[in-house]
Amino acid sequence: MVMFLMALSLSVFGLAMTALAFGAATRSQRAPEAPLKPRLELAPERFFGESHPSFHRSPNIPLEVLLLQIERHVRLEQAAAESFIHLPSPEALNLRTQSPLAH
Amino acid sequence: MPDSYPDLLKGLSAQDANAVLALGLPMTLLSGAVLFQLGADADQLYVIERGRVNLTLPMQVFGQEQDILVEERVAGQTLGWSALIPPHRFTLKATAQIDTEMVAFQRGALLDHFAAHPRVGYAVVGNVAATVGQRLQVFQAMWLREMKRGLELSRGAGSAV
Numbered sequence: 001m002v003m004f005l006m007a008l009s010l011s012v013f014g015l016a017m018t019a020l021a022f023g024a025a026t027r028s029q030r031a032p033e034a035p036l037k038p039r040l041e042l043a044p045e046r047f048f049g050e051s052h053p054s055f056h057r058s059p060n061i062p063l064e065v066l067l068l069q070i071e072r073h074v075r076l077e078q079a080a081a082e083s084f085i086h087l088p089s090p091e092a093l094n095l096r097t098q099s100p101l102a103h
Numbered sequence: 104m105p106d107s108y109p110d111l112l113k114g115l116s117a118q119d120a121n122a123v124l125a126l127g128l129p130m131t132l133l134s135g136a137v138l139f140q141l142g143a144d145a146d147q148l149y150v151i152e153r154g155r156v157n158l159t160l161p162m163q164v165f166g167q168e169q170d171i172l173v174e175e176r177v178a179g180q181t182l183g184w185s186a187l188i189p190p191h192r193f194t195l196k197a198t199a200q201i202d203t204e205m206v207a208f209q210r211g212a213l214l215d216h217f218a219a220h221p222r223v224g225y226a227v228v229g230n231v232a233a234t235v236g237q238r239l240q241v242f243q244a245m246w247l248r249e250m251k252r253g254l255e256l257s258r259g260a261g262s263a264v
Contacts, residue, residue, distance in 0.1 A: 063169075078174070081248070
């Protein structure tokens with residue numbers, strides 16, 4: 001009976017070791033993980049830089065006035081860009097406008 | 104061709120230009136009316152006869168979404184070229200700044216006419232390409248100016264630290 005129990009416990013121990021070895025072997029044979037795809041970090045959506053200091057509203061400036069300033073800024077910038085396209089030069093590209101948002 | 108023809112029909116004979124104009128339907132937009140929304144299906148091309156249309160993009164200004172002027176289109180100019188260029192979606196919102204009269208052209212009608220008169224189609228699509236190219240060049244220059252300004256600001260902020 002003792003011999004039988006000893007043989008049984010040895011068998012159980014052997015089975016457990018085999019299972020552990022099999023587990024370890026299959027873990028190491030796992031398919032390599034898919035290559036990491038490069039992640040494109042997109043900046044938060046914004047058309048004109050909202051962080052521009054000139055866009056930080058002073059408490060005294062109503063929103064409507066600020067919107068008019070932005071509109072004027074766009075018109076002046078567009079005119080500057082069009083004059084650059086008409087006669088391209090580094091000077092024309094960097095021409096300063098009178099927009100208060102550009103200073 | 105007389106100067107009174109819109110930029111879309113530049114380079115066409117008066118006869119060809121009139122044939123294209125005959126495909127259009129006149130329409131009137133009251134001041135403040137929206138012609139098309141950003142992202143809407145673009146199946147019509149427009150030529151302004153009188154008035155002014157604002158092209159805008161939405162921008163968050165202090166937590167509120169505002170329409171920011173990107174471009175203005177006036178009499179003689181074309182808008183809505185997305186109707187001819189895939190994926191046929193408007194990339195801006197168009198609003199009449201004042202009462203505006205225009206001619207609307209259905210994409211299908213234009214394409215059928217171009218198929219029957221390839222020379223006309225070539226000239227018109229060339230004019231559309233000029234409009235698209237001009238916008239690209241303007242925005243390229245505007246973007247570079249903004250980037251330069253951003254660099255100057257960040258350099259100023261860096262030196263202030």
